[in-house]
Amino acid sequence: MDPEIALGLVKNGATLLLLDVPQFTLIGIDTQMFSAGPAFKGIKMIPPGPHFIYYSSSNRDGTTFSPMIGFFVDASASEVIVRKWDQQTERLVKLSEEEEERYSQAVKNLEFDRQLGPYTLSQYGDWKRLSNYITKSIIERVEPIGGDITIACESDIVDQIPKTTMERALAEQLKSSKFSKSMDNPKRRGCYYTPIPRFIKHKEIRGHELTSLNLDKTELLESVLTRDYGGAEDLLLAELQFAFITFFMGQSLEGFLQWKNLVSLLLGCTEAPFRTRSQLFTKFLLVIYYQLKYGLQKEHRDTSAAKDVASTLLDESWLSADSFLYRLCKDFFSLVLESSVVDGDLLSWTRRLKGLLEESLGWNFQQDSAVDGMHYAEDDEYAPVVEMLDDETQNEGPVV
Numbered sequence: 131m132d133p134e135i136a137l138g139l140v141k142n143g144a145t146l147l148l149l150d151v152p153q154f155t156l157i158g159i160d161t162q163m164f165s166a167g168p169a170f171k172g173i174k175m176i177p178p179g180p181h182f183i184y185y186s187s188s189n190r191d192g193t194t195f196s197p198m199i200g201f202f203v204d205a206s207a208s209e210v211i212v213r214k215w216d217q218q219t220e221r222l223v224k225l226s227e228e229e230e231e232r233y234s235q236a237v238k239n240l241e242f243d244r245q246l247g248p249y250t251l252s253q254y255g256d257w258k259r260l261s262n263y264i265t266k267s268i269i270e271r272v273e274p275i276g277g278d279i280t281i282a283c284e285s286d287i288v289d290q291i292p293k294t295t296m297e298r299a300l301a302e303q304l305k306s307s308k309f310s311k312s313m314d315n316p317k318r319r320g321c322y323y324t325p326i327p328r329f330i331k332h333k334e335i336r337g338h339e340l341t342s343l344n345l346d347k348t349e350l351l352e353s354v355l356t357r358d359y360g361g362a363e364d365l366l367l368a369e370l371q372f373a374f375i376t377f378f379m380g381q382s383l384e385g386f387l388q389w390k391n392l393v394s395l396l397l398g399c400t401e402a403p404f405r406t407r408s409q410l411f412t413k414f415l416l417v418i419y420y421q422l423k424y425g426l427q428k429e430h431r432d433t434s435a436a437k438d439v440a441s442t443l444l445d446e447s448w449l450s451a452d453s454f455l456y457r458l459c460k461d462f463f464s465l466v467l468e469s470s471v472v473d474g475d476l477l478s479w480t481r482r483l484k485g486l487l488e489e490s491l492g493w494n495f496q497q498d499s500a501v502d503g504m505h506y507a508e509d510d511e512y513a514p515v516v517e518m519l520d521d522e523t524q525n526e527g528p529v530v
Contacts, residue, residue, distance in 0.1 A: 184379055197280055
C-alpha cells in the first residue's frame with residue numbers, strides 16, 4: 131500500500147488500543163481474529179461505524195481458552211478506544227477519562243503505531259453485509275449493562291431451551307466445564323432482546339379460528355412490529371443481525387436463541403410475504419442469506435481452539451436435516467416458489483437462499499409427498515398449535 135494512503139487510513143480510521151494483553155490471547159474484531167504476540171497493542175485503520183470486539187484468554191502455552199467475551203462499539207473517525215487487561219478478572223476494562231485521553235493522544239502521535247495490527251480492509255465488505263442495519267441506538271437498546279456479552283453468564287438459559295433432541299445435546303455442551311466457568315455475578319442481566327411469543331393467545335377466539343391464526347404467524351409479526359419496534363422493520367432486522375453476531379462470533383447461547391426466535395417468526399408467516407410485508411421479507415432473506423453464507427464457509431469454522439463452541443453450536447443447531455431451520459425453510463420455499471403472484475426480488479432471493487443451502491449442505495427441499503407435506507416430530511416446538519376444545523365438544527377431538 132502506498133505510504134501516504136496508509137498514513138491517511140491510520141489517521142482517519144479508528145484505533146483499538148489494548149494494553150497489557152497476555153500473549154496467546156485471541157482478539158477478534160468483526161470477521162477477523164488475531165493472536166496476541168508479545169508486542170501486540172491493538173488494531174488500527176478501523177473503518178468508522180459499529181464493530182464487535184471479542185476475545186478469549188488462554189493458558190500459558192496457548193492450548194486452552196476461556197469462554198469468549200464480546201462487546202459492541204460504534205467508532206467515530208479518528209477515535210481511539212482504549213481498554214486495559216485486568217489480570218484478576220481476565221477481562222478488558224475501561225480506563226478513567228484522564229488516562230484514556232493521555233493514551234489517545236499518544237496513539238494520534240503514532241507512538242504505538244508499530245505495535246498495532248492493521249484492520250484487514252479486504253474483509254470489511256463481509257462485515258458490512260452482516261451488520262448493515264446495526265446502529266449506535268440499536269447497540270444501546272440491546273446490549274447488557276456494562277456491555278460485555280459472554281456465554282459464561284448464561285448457564286441459567288439452559289433450562290429455557292426447548293428440549294428437542296438436537297437442543298438437549300446443545301444444553302449438555304453448555305453445562306460441560308469446557309464451555310463454561312463460574313463468574314462473580316452469574317445471575318446478571320443479559321442482553322435486552324425483544325421477547326418473541328411462540329403463538330397468539332386470544333380470549334375471544336377458539337377452535338379452528340385460533341389454530342388457523344397460529345399456523346400463520348403474520349398477525350404475531352404485526353403485533354411484535356407495532357408493539358416493540360414502533361412499526362420500524364429495520365429495527366427488527368438490526369436485532370436479528372445483533373443476535374447472530376453475538377452467537378456466531380461471541381459464542382452467546384442467548385444470541386442463538388434470539389436469532390432462532392426471530393428467524394422462526396419470519397419464516398412462519400404465510401400471508402405477510404405476499405400481501406403486507408414483501409419488502410421486509412426481501413430484506414430479511416438478504417440478511418439471512420449473508421449470515422448463512424458466511425457461517426457455512428469452511429474457513430470461518432474450526433479455525434482455532436477458541437472457536438470450538440461456536441462451531442459446535444453451528445453444527446448441532448443448523449446443519450442437521452432435522453433442524454428447525456431445515457423444516458422452516460422447506461415450508462417457506464414451497465410457499466414462495468409455488469405462489470402464482472410473488473414479488474420479483476422476494477422470489478429471486480428465495481431461490482438464492484435455497485440454492486445456497488442445497489449446495490453447501492446437500493439439503494433436499496422437495497416435499498415428501500403432495501398430500502402430507504409437513505412432518506413433525508413429537509418434540510417439535512414448531513408443530514402446529516393444537517387447540518383443545520372444552521368438555522362440551524370434547525367428543526369431536528382436537529382441532530389441528
